Amino acid sequence: MTTVLPGQTGELDPRLLEHRRELTGYCYRMLGSSFDADDAVQETMVRAWRGLADFEGRSALRSWLYRIATNVCLDQLNGRKRRALPMDLSGTSWQPVEASLAAKKPADAWVEPVLDRQVVPEDADPAEQAVARESIRLAFVAALQHLPPRQRAVLLLRDVLRWKADEVATLLESTVASVNSALQRARATLAAVGGELDERPLDADHRELLDRYLDAFLRYDIEAFVALLHEDATQHMPPFEMWLRGREDIGTWMLGPGSACRNSRLIEVSANGSPAFAQYRPTDGGGHVPWALHVLEVDDGRITHISSFLDLDSGLFERLGLPVAPESEPAA
Numbered sequence: 001m002t003t004v005l006p007g008q009t010g011e012l013d014p015r016l017l018e019h020r021r022e023l024t025g026y027c028y029r030m031l032g033s034s035f036d037a038d039d040a041v042q043e044t045m046v047r048a049w050r051g052l053a054d055f056e057g058r059s060a061l062r063s064w065l066y067r068i069a070t071n072v073c074l075d076q077l078n079g080r081k082r083r084a085l086p087m088d089l090s091g092t093s094w095q096p097v098e099a100s101l102a103a104k105k106p107a108d109a110w111v112e113p114v115l116d117r118q119v120v121p122e123d124a125d126p127a128e129q130a131v132a133r134e135s136i137r138l139a140f141v142a143a144l145q146h147l148p149p150r151q152r153a154v155l156l157l158r159d160v161l162r163w164k165a166d167e168v169a170t171l172l173e174s175t176v177a178s179v180n181s182a183l184q185r186a187r188a189t190l191a192a193v194g195g196e197l198d199e200r201p202l203d204a205d206h207r208e209l210l211d212r213y214l215d216a217f218l219r220y221d222i223e224a225f226v227a228l229l230h231e232d233a234t235q236h237m238p239p240f241e242m243w244l245r246g247r248e249d250i251g252t253w254m255l256g257p258g259s260a261c262r263n264s265r266l267i268e269v270s271a272n273g274s275p276a277f278a279q280y281r282p283t284d285g286g287g288h289v290p291w292a293l294h295v296l297e298v299d300d301g302r303i304t305h306i307s308s309f310l311d312l313d314s315g316l317f318e319r320l321g322l323p324v325a326p327e328s329e330p331a332a
Helices: 020-031 034-055 061-077 096-104 125-135 138-143 150-158 165-173 176-192 206-220 222-226 247-253 257-261 316-320
Strands: 230-234 242-243 265-273 275-283 288-299 302-310
Touching: 020 034, 020 061, 020 138, 034 061, 034 275, 034 316, 061 150, 061 165, 061 206, 125 302, 138 222, 150 165, 150 176, 165 176, 206 222, 206 265, 206 275, 206 288, 222 247, 230 316, 242 247, 247 257, 257 275, 265 288, 288 316
Parallel strands: 230 302
Antiparallel strands: 230 242, 265 275, 275 288, 288 302
16 A cells, blocks of 8 residues: 655645546556555655656646556556456356355455546546546456556557557657557457457436346346346356356356345446446344445346456445445444
8 A cells, every 4th residue: 555645635736636537547447456546546646746846847747647657557567467357267157056156366366346436537528438438347457457567558548548659659668669569469469358448328228227127136036137137148256256157047146145135235336337236235133234346237238247246354345435334224
């Protein structure tokens, strides 16, 4: 965790803070973790705060901040293994039985979720907001982790942020030819792992689907729930390595090992450019506790994938700024 300078929050130039959200989005795409991104942006702000007096407008402030953020991210990624999603680790789905929970990895092995409000600039025009949402979708962020760090930065700066090749070359202290070569290789790698940007706006039909999803989950009507899923829908549940394929197996899981989720409460949010629900599971003593953030992928009127990020003891909800209890219940 970054060390904060004494009194830093009150002393930061407001011009630096104006760029915090977009820098968080950039660092999240680079690092695959909203929590690592927060640390990277904090470190970026600390370095900028220290160097602002010597900056003297030699280049655009935004470009300068991105240079610092890129260097911070490259430092963080040095020697690290790539983050992944469970489906990236095995081409074969698991059985919907409790024994499948035996395989588990630490939090830093997984791509982690991010709330849209953390990374999508409020003041951007609709086209820029659309690109921001597309480029934080879990499949795209997971695909980015296959790229070497510098290629990752090049692709994000060129294809997401729309920087010119010479601007990227200046930031990376490289050449235009080198940037163009890195971009070509990065695009080829993303295409090979299915990481193309994909715009799927939420339309009226999707809105109805989400309402039906919420209703079925709250009633724990699994027959109605699985009817909303694509026949080959998938679900995974980090930090567990297991993942399920097919609405039949997903339904079997929910009626079996997942049956303790009956009588849960849900809060709708937006995460990773997609509709999502924060789930609070009932406890034996009454009340509800944070359990999972479900990020949904929707296509052609059906739910095609559910990423269920389990809170367990990780403090996921608190770190994402989600309520630690449903609104109708006091926090413990």
